[in-house]
Amino acid sequence: MNEINDIVADIKRKILKPIYFLMGEESYYIDQISDFIEKNVLDESEKGFNQQVMYGRDVTIEDIIAAAKRYPMMAERQVIIVKEAQDLSRTIENLASYAENPQPSTVLVLNYKYKTLDKRKKLYKIIAKNGLIFDSKKLYENQVSDWIRRVLNGKKYQIEPKAALMLIEFLGTDLSKISNELNKLVLILPEGTIINDKHIEENIGISKDFNNFELRKAVGEKNILKSNRIINYFAENPKNNPLVMTISLLNGFFTQLLFFHGLQDKSKKSVASALGINPYFVDEYFLASRNYPIQKVTSILSFLRDADMKSKGVGANQSQEDILKELLFKILH
Known part of the structure; x- marks a missing residue:
């Protein structure tokens, strides 16, 4: 959590890396960082010409490199986000040539979900040196209750332990799914609510008595x-x-x-x-x-x-x- 806060704080201060390689089993944090970059690095007036979203299944590593090497138009930098980059896992090492000398005016973000780079290989070492690698690990089940509590505290809500456990039992440890349900509760319930098992039953559909x-x-x-x-x-x-x-x-x-x-x-x-x-x-x-x-x-x-x-x-x-x-x-x- 502290690592994510540090990444976001640097982005807010415009301390940017030329490559953000976001990888790992927990997609929630990958999406959070990628979305923050997408929304905050460029002004709205700059995004039309200088922000591009690609999908791994539709492009090659060569396409990504060609786009990354371009210069921005009427802006200090351009942002290129490659979503579902794990679809390029067979050829991902080919990115090493670009990572050795990345374009300083480009912010290249790769969302490499459910997989990780091999730390022994060249690409990992180069990006670790010239960019940023974030490994988004799954939380253990006994850590998810605390995560739920922290998220809700940030939104000025609280949750009873039983209610948190009901969510985990029903949704597993997938933070994206849990976050979606928490957002529903926050929209429905007034600020300051202590969320209990009855709220979960009424608004999410999990029986409070039969689970x-x-x-x-x-x-x-x-x-x-x-x-x-x-x-x-x-x-x-x-x-x-x-x-x-x-x-x-x-x-x-x-x-x-x-x-x-x-x-x-x-x-x-x-x-x-x-x-x-x-x-x-x-x-x-x-x-x-x-x-x-x-x-x-x-x-x-x-x-x-x-x-x-x-x-x-x-x-x-x-x-x-x-x-x-x-x-x-x-x-x-």
Whole structure:
């Protein structure tokens, strides 16, 4: 995050690099930097002749180099943005000849999503020397809640931990998807709102009562009635509640619970840090540890592995609903 802030701050001060190579698994930050350059480097009066957007599937490296070598018209510089540059991955090293001596009046931006340059090769080394390389890494799941909170704080909103977890469960760790949903909430809800699970249910369509977060909580409490109600809802709405996601979440929970059993320091702060969770959820692990001794947790992890294999059609011919019901019965009894 600090690296992005530094890049943006330099652009605002007109401290510009001749090449910005934006690469990596997390497309959100690539788009944020690229869009900021597109909107802010040139004045509106300069953009018509001096700003060009290309797409990797439509051009060659030679096309990009030819455009980059041109001089700007009635402006100090030109901006060339190559979106989906990963489509040029087979020939991307051919850009090295230009990167060795880039046109100083050109700002060349390459959005190289879901891939990275080989650090051992010539192009990476040259751009690192003469331009800027930004590697946009995926956040871990336990980092996304803090990211959501920071984004909303910047917009003068807050969010409850459960609501943040519901978003992550439903949308995964794709920051672009999460950002889109947060923008919807900000448009709908008044400034200063503390976003809760009801807001998520009403405005995004995620059930606050029947989701994997609530299933995990019910299982941890050994609440058989609530667990069965949730999995029956899942069976009626399989598209919104895929079995693979449920198994993954339960596996993560019981893996953390196994780790919890082995902790020497079980203070709330220490547990939250060791498990990489929000302190808000620590009490669930204390309760679950009483309901599931370490030997039972080990067995449950085995049940989860078997269910995962069955869900992929290995070793059994069962419906997704039957696999989930069988799994829950084994966990809860």
